[in-house]
Amino acid sequence: MSTSTQITEQQARAVAEEAREAGWDRPSFCKELFLGRFPLELIHPHPRADPADAAAGAAFLDRLRAYCASIDGGAIEREARIPDECVQGLAELGCFGIKIPVEYGGLGLSQVVYGRALALVGSVHASLGALLSAHQSIGVPEPLKLAGTPAQKREFLPRCARGAVSAFLLTEPDVGSDPARLRTSAAPTDDGGYLIDGTKLWTTNGVVAELLVVMARVPSHAGGPGGVSAFVVEADSPGITVEHRNAFMGLRGIENGVTHFDQVRVPAQNRIGNEGDGLRIALATLNTGRLSLPAMCAGAGKWSLKIAREWSAERVQWGRPVGEHEAVATKIAFIAATTFAMEAVLDLSGHLADEGRKDIRIEAAVAKLWTSEMACRIADELVQIRGGRGYETADSLAARGERAVPAEQMLRDLRINRIFEGSSEIMRLLIAREAVDTHLNAAGDLADPEADLTHKAKSAAHASGFYARWLPQLATGPGLLPTSYREFGALAPTCATPSGPRASSLARRSTRWRAGRRHWRSGRGSSAGSSTSVPSSSRSPRPACVPN
Numbered sequence: 001m002s003t004s005t006q007i008t009e010q011q012a013r014a015v016a017e018e019a020r021e022a023g024w025d026r027p028s029f030c031k032e033l034f035l036g037r038f039p040l041e042l043i044h045p046h047p048r049a050d051p052a053d054a055a056a057g058a059a060f061l062d063r064l065r066a067y068c069a070s071i072d073g074g075a076i077e078r079e080a081r082i083p084d085e086c087v088q089g090l091a092e093l094g095c096f097g098i099k100i101p102v103e104y105g106g107l108g109l110s111q112v113v114y115g116r117a118l119a120l121v122g123s124v125h126a127s128l129g130a131l132l133s134a135h136q137s138i139g140v141p142e143p144l145k146l147a148g149t150p151a152q153k154r155e156f157l158p159r160c161a162r163g164a165v166s167a168f169l170l171t172e173p174d175v176g177s178d179p180a181r182l183r184t185s186a187a188p189t190d191d192g193g194y195l196i197d198g199t200k201l202w203t204t205n206g207v208v209a210e211l212l213v214v215m216a217r218v219p220s221h222a223g224g225p226g227g228v229s230a231f232v233v234e235a236d237s238p239g240i241t242v243e244h245r246n247a248f249m250g251l252r253g254i255e256n257g258v259t260h261f262d263q264v265r266v267p268a269q270n271r272i273g274n275e276g277d278g279l280r281i282a283l284a285t286l287n288t289g290r291l292s293l294p295a296m297c298a299g300a301g302k303w304s305l306k307i308a309r310e311w312s313a314e315r316v317q318w319g320r321p322v323g324e325h326e327a328v329a330t331k332i333a334f335i336a337a338t339t340f341a342m343e344a345v346l347d348l349s350g351h352l353a354d355e356g357r358k359d360i361r362i363e364a365a366v367a368k369l370w371t372s373e374m375a376c377r378i379a380d381e382l383v384q385i386r387g388g389r390g391y392e393t394a395d396s397l398a399a400r401g402e403r404a405v406p407a408e409q410m411l412r413d414l415r416i417n418r419i420f421e422g423s424s425e426i427m428r429l430l431i432a433r434e435a436v437d438t439h440l441n442a443a444g445d446l447a448d449p450e451a452d453l454t455h456k457a458k459s460a461a462h463a464s465g466f467y468a469r470w471l472p473q474l475a476t477g478p479g480l481l482p483t484s485y486r487e488f489g490a491l492a493p494t495c496a497t498p499s500g501p502r503a504s505s506l507a508r509r510s511t512r513w514r515a516g517r518r519h520w521r522s523g524r525g526s527s528a529g530s531s532t533s534v535p536s537s538s539r540s541p542r543p544a545c546v547p548n
Contacts, residue, residue, distance in 0.1 A: 007180045015180035019279035020433070021361065029352075030362035034435035036474045038495065040485075042358060047351035049110060057113035064093055064120055073125035074394060077409060080252040082127055087163070095121070095132055097161025100141055104157035111291065112350035118292055119299030119346075126296065126413035127253030131165070133292035134204040138421070139166030140211045140232060142285045147230075147273040156211060156232060167205035167235075169259060170215045170282060172198065177426045179215075179279050182228055184261065186216035194218065194231065194271070196264040199243075207245050207255040209235045214261070215278045227276025231266050239264040250412035286421055287361045288353050290368040293417050294346045297375035300414055301339030304382045307405055308332050311386055322385075331381045338378060342371045362434050369427040372417035379411040442466040 024031065029042040049057070067089055076082055090096065098114045100106025114136070122129030136142065141160050144153050160166055175181045184198025196216050206212065212233040220226035233240070244258040273281055312323025312332060322328045349367045352358045383390035389397060390407040398404035418424045443466070445451040445459035478484040485495040 007178070012178050012180040015279070016178075019179065019283055021280070021284065024359055024437070026357060026359040028359040028362055030366055031359070031435065031437075034362075035438060035470070037477070038479055040495070043348060043352075046348070047355055049112060049351070049354070053110055056107075057109050057116075060094070060098075060107060060109060060113065061116055061120065064095065064117055067093060068120055068124050071124050071128070074404065074406075076125045076127055076253040077406070078395065080247070082125075082131060082253045082255075086128075087131070087165075090121070090128075090132070091163025094161070096135055096163045096165070097141075097157075098132075099136060099145075100157050100161045104153060105161040106141075106157065107161075110350070111288065111353040112347065115291060115295035115298075115346050115350045118295040119302070122296035123299040123303045125253060126300075126410075127251050129292070129296040129299075130204060130251055130254050133289075133296070134168065135160070135166050137289035137292040138168040138213075138285055139205065139209075140213055141166070142289055143168075143213055143230060143272050143281050144232075146284050147277065147281050149269075151269065152232065152272070160211065164210040165205050165208055166211040166213065167203055167209040168213045168282075168285075169200040169203050169206060171200065171202050173201050177423070179228065179282075182215065182217055184214070184216040186218045186229060186231065186266070188218065188221050188223060189265070192223075192268045194266045194268070196231070196233070196239075196261045196266055198261050200259045200261075202246065202256055203259045204254060204256045206235075206259050207242050207257040209255075211235060212259075213272070214266075215282060218275050224275040228278040229275045230272040230278040230281050232270045232272060233264065233266055237264050237266075248416070250409070250414070250416055287364050290364045290421050291346070291349055291353060293420060294342060294349065294367045294371040297371040297414070297417060298339065298342040298346045300375050300410060301335065301342050301378050304378050304407075304410065305332075305335050305339050307407065308335055308382055308385050311389075311405075328385055331385055335378050335381055338374050342374060345371060362431055365422070365427050365431050365434075368417075368421065369424055369431070372414075372420075373424060375414045376411075376418060379407070379414050383407050383411055 027039065027042055029039060032039045032042070070089075071086055076086075094107045095117065097104075097106030098109050098117055099111065100108070102108040118129045118133055121132060139160070140156055144156060148156075170179070170182075172181075172183060174183065184196065184200065186194040186196045189195055194216075196214060198216065200206070200214070203209075203212075212235050214231045214233050215228055216231060218224065218226040218229050239262040241260045241262070242257050243260050246256045246258070248254070248256070272278075309323070309332065312328055313321050315322045318325070323332060345367050349360060349363055352360050352363060386405065386407050389402070389405065393408060394404035394406035422430065443459055443463035445455045446463060448455075451459070479495070485492040488495055
C-alpha cells in the first residue's frame, strides 16, 4: 500500500528537472525571444493547412455546428450533468476521435480543427469542452500517440474514437504541481504485471470513464528501475471505486471525482513507455494538451463579444445606446481586440503543433497562461456591461420574461482555466525555467551551492566563451534598423523593438534559480480574426461560436 514520504525541496526540484525535456532538438520561437532574437522565419509566412485537410475540417465543423444548435446548455447547467444522448450524439459525429488517425477509426483531423471544435462546443456549455478535452488532450489518445506501442494503439485507440470516454489521473489529495510527492504505487507481481494502490483526486471524466491513464510509482526491483510510470487501466477493473463526484462553482456538468485503487491488477502490456517515464510522458502530453484551454477561452471571447455588442446597441441610457458612451465602448473594444488576439494565438499555436517541426513547450504554456487570464477579464467586463442583468442568472432572467443570458455562468466557468493543467503561477515558473535553460547550461554551476570548485571553474570557462559570443549579438540585428520588416507596414516598428536589454537582464536573473532561490524575482506570481457563426437555439444565451 502507499506510504507517506517526506520530500525535501531539493528532492522535489530534482524530480521536476529529471521529468522535463532537457534537449532542444527543434527550434522554438519563444525560446529565441528570451535570448534576445526575433526569428520571424519560424512563424512567417503564417502556416497554412493542406487544402484537402482544411476542407475535411470545415465539413466536420459544419456538422458539429448544426448539432450544437440542438443542445440545451441551460439543461446541463440546471441538472449539473451532460445527458447521455448528448454524449452519444457527439460520439456519432466523431468528436471523441477528432485527432485520432483514420487507421484507428478516428477522423484524423488537425490540432487547428480540434481547437475550433472545442471553441464551438464550449460556447454551448463549458462542461462539453471539458469532456472532450480531458478525453482527447490528456486522456488515453494523446499519451498513446506520443509513447504507445503499435499493439496499444490498435487495442485502445479505436475504442476511444468510438466514444469510450477516457481520463487522466495524476493529482492526489497531497499531490498537485509537485509530482515528487506522488504516493499511488504500482507494485510488480510475479507474472510481470502490477498491483496499483492509492487514491486520485479531481479525476476529470473519471466518474464516467471506460479507460484511465494512471500515474503510479513503481518501486525499484530486480526486473526494472522503477519510478513514476504511466498505465492504461480499464475503469471497471476489480478494486476501482469512484468514491465521490465533486461539485464546483462552475463547470456544473463536469464528471470529476475521487477514484480509489485497491490492489488493482494491470498487465505489463498496459504500461505506456518504460518504467520511470511517466512524468516525462505527462509533461509531453501537456505541451499540446494545454492548447485546449486557449481554444475554449477564444470561444468564450467570441460569445462575449456577440452578447456585448447586441446589448450595448439595445440598451439606451441618457438618450443614447450604452455602446455609444465611451466607458462602455472602451470595454467592448477591449473584448474585441483581446478576442482577436486570443484567436490568433490559438490559430498559430495549433498550426505549429500540426507541423511538428517546432518545439512548442513554451508557446503552449504562454498561450494557456495569457488566454486564461484574459478570458476571465473579458467575462468580468461582460458582466459589468450588462450590469444587474450580468449578475443575474439566466434562469432568473427567463422567469421574468427577459433574454436568458448566462454572463455570470461564464464568469464562473472560466475561472477554473487559471488552475486547470498548471495554475497561472506554475505556468510562470515553467516558462521562466525553459526560458533561461540556455543560461543555466552555460553558467548554472557558478551559482550552484552544491557544485565543487572544479565544476565552477569549468562553468566559468564555458560561460566566458558563451557570453563573449552572445552579448554582442544583442547590440546588432535587423531589429535595430529602421528599414527592417517593411512588409508589415504600420506594424513594422513593433517588430523592430529591441529585446536585447530584456534578454541580458534575464541572463543575470537566471542564476538565482540555480543558486537555490525559490523562484525567479521577475516571475513571482499571485493555451487571424474570422466570422462568427451562430446557430438558432431556443436558449439564446450560449450560441455555438466558431471560426469558419
